[in-house]
Amino acid sequence: MNYLSAIGSYAIMVREVFKKPTKWAIMRNLILKEIDELIFGSLGIIIFISIFIGGVVAIQTALNLTNPLIPKNLIGFATRQSVILEFAPTFTSIIMAGKVGSYITSSIGTMRVTEQIDALEVMGVNSLNYLVFPKIIAMLFYPFIVAIAMYVGIFGGWVANVLGNHSSSAEFVEGIKLDFISFHVTYSFIKSVVFAFIIATLPSFHGYYMKGGALDVGKASTVAFVWTSVVIIILNFILTQLLLG
Incomplete structure (x- = not known):
């Protein structure tokens, strides 16, 4: 019942976010x-991690191609598929759940502890709209980060492949172009x-909705990260089955 109650409270919160909007001059x-x-x-950490993730995928693929009959362009193909389908959208989202999610929880939780949210309500402001709606709109630009992660990840794979002398640059690029399906990018x-x-x-x-004092803000951030990661992984499975199954 606790889980059902939490889901119901979450749905109510989302609904309230879009009610009684704050003045545009302030919201902008x-x-x-x-x-x-x-x-x-978040761009810095995403670019840094994506480069090395792409490099690791390329190296692991190359080291597993022990049969000389297997074409070397499969290194580029496997790197592209892995980065576009999973690492860029899903792995990046787990990172963002830790970095961005913890920031969001701690900032709003601190306002709850210091009674700033109560002050907003007393002034007649819809605190959920004021605090959460700007974050939702800002995160609509998240696909921009995912696109950069795709590009940088594949580039990192190319660099690792060429520097490691696993295949030529032309073979890697040929693999990137091999059997490209544009819907995979849309899916991502x-x-x-x-x-x-x-x-x-x-x-x-x-x-x-956190309760307690300043020490509980950190605990709320940890719980938020765990549950956000769990929901992302579950939704990743469901969306993959619906869109690619």
Whole structure:
């Protein structure tokens, strides 16, 4: 029953986010602030991790191609498929759940502990709209990060492949072009939009409804990260079955 109650509370929160909107002059600044904090502030770590993930995929694929009859362009093909289908949208989302989700939970949780949310309600402001809606809009730009992760991941695979002398640059590029299905990119972006909504709202839920003092903010952030990651993994399975099954 606790899980059902939590799901019901989450659904109510999401519904309330879109009620009684804050004035656009104020909301615009909040959205721009969240875009800078959640999206641009995450680019560095995403680029860094994507380069090495792509490199590792390329190296592992190359080391497993022991049969001389298997063409070397499969290294580029496997790297492209792995990065586009899974590593860019899903692995990146887990990272964002830790970085962005923890920030969202702790910032809203701190406002709850210090009674700033109560002050917003007293002033007649819809605190959920004021706090959560800008984060949802900002995370709509999340596919932009996923696109960069795709490009950088494949580039990292190319660098590792060439530097490791596993195959020629031409063979790797040939593998990237081999049997390319454009819907795979669309599928990845669809997943990223769904994950973005979860990353924006689920940590907000844990921060907004947290109870206790300052020490409980950290605990709420940890719980939010765990549940956000679990939901992302479950939705990844469901969306993969629906879109590619």
